Each structure stands twice: as C-alpha cells, then as structure tokens.
C-alpha cells in the first residue's frame with residue numbers, strides 16, 4: 283500500500299488551477315499539490331477583466347482570495363490614477379464603442395460599484411500575473427511547485443490512483459498563452475534535452491488546468507475517437523497589435539482625440555452592426571485604441587477574421603500591411619489609417635486565437651462533445667474550453683469550472699469516495715452536464731458577438747451571464 287498519495291494534484295498554476303487549490307483547502311482538502319511547467323513565476327500575460335460571474339465564483343471558492351484579488355485590482359487602479367501627470371486625461375469611467383463616424387454605439391461602465399448594483403457583484407481589471415501572484419499568495423508556498431512540466435499521466439488502478447510524471451529543467455522558458463506549436467506538435471517534450479530530471483507524484487484525482495495547449499487533454503484523447511480534438515482549433519480570428527506609436531503629428535492626434543477618444547484612455551471602434559458573411563458568421567474587423575497610462579502614447583489591438591496561412595511568418599512591415607489591408611476592406615476612416623501607418627514595424631505583434639469548442643457539429647450535423655474527464659482526471663478552464671477573448675469570459679468561466687469541480691470533490695471527500703470509481707465518474711459527469719451547454723452558449727456569443735447585434739439583447743445577455751446566482755447553480759451539483 284502506497285502512503286504518499288495526494289488527494290488532488292492540480293496541473294497548471296494559472297488562475298484556474300490556483301483558484302481550484304484555494305477552494306479545496308477552504309473545504310478542508312489540504313493534501314494537495316499544484317504543479318506548473320514555468321521555471322519561475324514572473325510577469326507574463328495580459329490584462330484580464332474579471333466580471334461578476336467570475337468574481338462571484340471566486341468569492342464562493344474563498345472570500346479571502348476574492349477580497350485579495352479585488353483589493354489588488356482596485357488598489358492598482360487607484361495608484362495608477364494618482365501617478366498620472368496633471369495634464370493627462372483621467373481614466374475612463376466608461377469604455378465606449380464608437381462607429382466609424384465616432385458616434386457612441388454603446389458605453390460600458392468600468393466602475394466596480396456600477397456593476398455591483400446591476401449584477402450583485404462588481405468588475406475589476408488586473409494583469410494575469412498579478413492575478414496569479416495574488417492567488418499563489420493564498421496558498422502555502424510548498425504546495426505550488428514551478429519547474430514541473432507534466433508529460434504523462436498513468437492510471438494505477440491497483441493503487442487507486444494516477445501517477446503524474448513530470449520533467450524539470452532550468453532551461454524551460456514558456457509563455458502560458460503560446461498557442462499550440464504548429465510546426466512541432468509532436469516534439470512538445472523535446473525542449474528537455476539538457477539536464478532533465480524526472481519526478482512522479484501520485485494522486486487520487488487530477489485537475490488539469492494546464493491551459494489551451496493542455497498536455498493532459500492530449501494524453502486523454504490519445505488513441506481515442508476524440509484524437510482530432512486534442513489540439514485547439516484556430517478560431518478564424520486573430521489580433522494584430524502595436525504596443526506604442528511614437529511620433530504622431532499634432533493635428534492627427536487632435537483629430538483622433540476629438541473624434542474617437544474624447545478624453546478617454548480606451549475606445550473600441552467598429553461598425554454599427556456586426557458584419558456577417560452569407561451564412562451569418564461574424565466577419566467583423568474592429569480596433570481597440572488606447573493611450574498608455576504612463577507616457578500617453580497611442581497603441582491599438584485590431585481584431586480581425588483572417589485565415590491562418592495569411593498570418594504565418596508575418597511580422598514587422600508585412601504585419602502592418604496586413605492590418606492596413608483589413609482596414610481598407612472594412613472601410614475604416616482615413617485618420618485611423620494614417621495613425622496605423624505610423625506604427626513602428628518593430629512594435630507590431632500578432633496573436634492568432636484558438637478554441638476548444640464545447641460542442642462541435644460535424645458534417646452530418648451530429649454534435650460531438652469531446653470529453654472533459656476520464657477516470658480520475660478532469661479538465662478545467664482553457665484546457666477544456668479555451669476561446670478568443672472577445673467577451674472577456676475565458677478566466678471568468680474557468681472560475682465557474684473551479685467552483686463546480688471543487689464542490690464535487692468536496693462531496694467525494696465528505697463521502698470518502700476517493701476509491702469509488704463510479705462515484706468519481708458520476709461526479710465528473712455532473713460537472714460536464716452543468717458546464718458544457720453553458721460553455722457552448724458562451725462560445726457562441728463570443729464567436730458571433732450576438733449580444734452586440736440589434737436582434738439580440740445586451741441586457742438579457744448581461745443578466746444571464748453576469749447576473750446569475752452562481753452559488754445557487756452550484757447547489758444543483760450536491
């Protein structure tokens with residue numbers, strides 16, 4: 283009989299893995315471990331909006347973690363605004379969406395309190411790394427292990443557990459958002475050629491929170507009829523962005539300021555109606571234009587539909603050309619085109635967006651639901667349903683997953699069902715039954731921006747997604 287078996291090993295110390303660990307500890311399940319491939323935790327990733335459904339989930343996972351995240355996010359906001367120079371515009375209380383003529387289509391409040399009033403919980407923005415750090419600080423240091431890249435998970439029915447095999451190496455340098463490496467998907471482990479050490483852990487349950495390029499998903503689907511869904515699928519959309527435009531002539535700056543930004547730090551410029559192709563799929567090009575808080579320079583993110591091959595090997599000037607082509611096709615106004623033209627090629631970056639669809643409709647119109655669990659292993663967050671960030675729901679939905687999985691594991695623990703495979707299978711089935719249809723809905727809204735179109739109702743979407751009582755929904759699991 284093996285003695286060193288963890289109750290739960292969580293693979294991935296991103297926001298969802300850490301939130302899961304925090305929620306488990308809060309419910310008295312302390313014999314746990316979190317593994318992450320990153321050599322050391324350091325600032326990577328972009329700014330995330332945590333919206334009421336995500337914050338509610340975090341609050342039910344653990345009030346202290348919720349308070350810490352909220353305080354860091356609101357504190358950061360305050361300190362940034364107090365560091366601003368006298369003559370810089372104040373932070374936007376609203377995020378406006380303007381049409382190509384500069385008229386407001388809709389405005390979204392950025393105030394925590396406004397969202398709280400409307401949906402029973404607020405909204406904050408913070409950097410992925412700040413979220414990761416704040417959540418990590420809620421856990422004892424020794425249970426979160428960096429430099430442990432999971433490469434295999436092996437069922438050991440004779441021991442009532444699974445074995446998680448990891449490699450560690452000081453040369454590991456990974457960006458958690460890096461999309462699947464198209465050129466060498468099979469070589470995923472070959473970075474570890476120098477001074478690799480192997481280590482394995484045993485656990486009753488494994489929560490796979492290893493992001494959109496999930497290794498565990500790949501292992502679960504290997505040699506199964508889900509094999510085609512192991513890798514994320516290109517969503518058809520990408521971002522082309524420029525961190526900073528340096529020299530903007532005064533009169534162009536004044537024109538853009540007067541027409542679009544109007545003293546705000548950020549604005550989305552798009553068509554009045556979401557453009558669609560003949561089969562109704564979104565074909566929208568839009569630009570998020572912003573001014574840096576510190577130096578007040580312009581920067582932008584363009585979201586556009588584009589085939590993946592058109593992006594391949596594009597950087598610098600060729601990426602800029604692509605952005606200008608998309609702008610011309612979408613009929614963006616001259617002032618914006620002139621601004622984009624000034625982008626320093628070295629500041630141009632591209633990011634294709636990938637997705638794991640919750641429900642796939644095949645050529646025979648049959649829905650396929652790639653499993654999110656097998657035996658003692660369950661997928662959560664981006665590993666289960668990663669998607670483009672257009673509706674800012676990736677992490678928020680992941681936090682809902684974490685709450686669902688934690689609720690079910692707490693029940694397994696309370697009923698001492700760690701060795702009961704049937705009870706474990708039933709629990710993870712419940713998780714999927716609750717989460718999959720919901721995720722299909724959220725992904726559909728994300729890919730089609732339905733809530734933004736005239737025939738759909740933003741208010742209704744807001745109430746459904748942000749306003750629902752997450753705690754009550756989770757009660758259906760127990």
Ligand SMILES: Cc1cc2nc3c(=O)[nH]c(=O)nc-3n(C[C@H](O)[C@H](O)[C@H](O)COP(=O)(O)OP(=O)(O)OC[C@H]3O[C@@H](n4cnc5c(N)ncnc54)[C@H](O)[C@@H]3O)c2cc1C
Pocket residue numbers: 293294295296297298299317318319320328329330331332336410430431432433456457458459491492493494495496497498662663664665668671673674675676677678679680
């Ligand atoms: C540009 C952009 C903007 C976004 N904006 C928002 C937003 O406003 N709101 C929102 O809710 N979401 C947003 N998202 C989505 C959000 O970032 C993700 O949904 C969220 O980070 C997913 O969390 P996760 O913990 O599941 O995965 P990740 O954050 O990807 O973390 C996965 C972790 O697993 C580790 N890992 C990976 N493989 C292994 C392995 N084999 N072994 C061990 N560890 C491993 C990684 O190092 C990483 O730490 C945005 C995404 C992008 C790209």
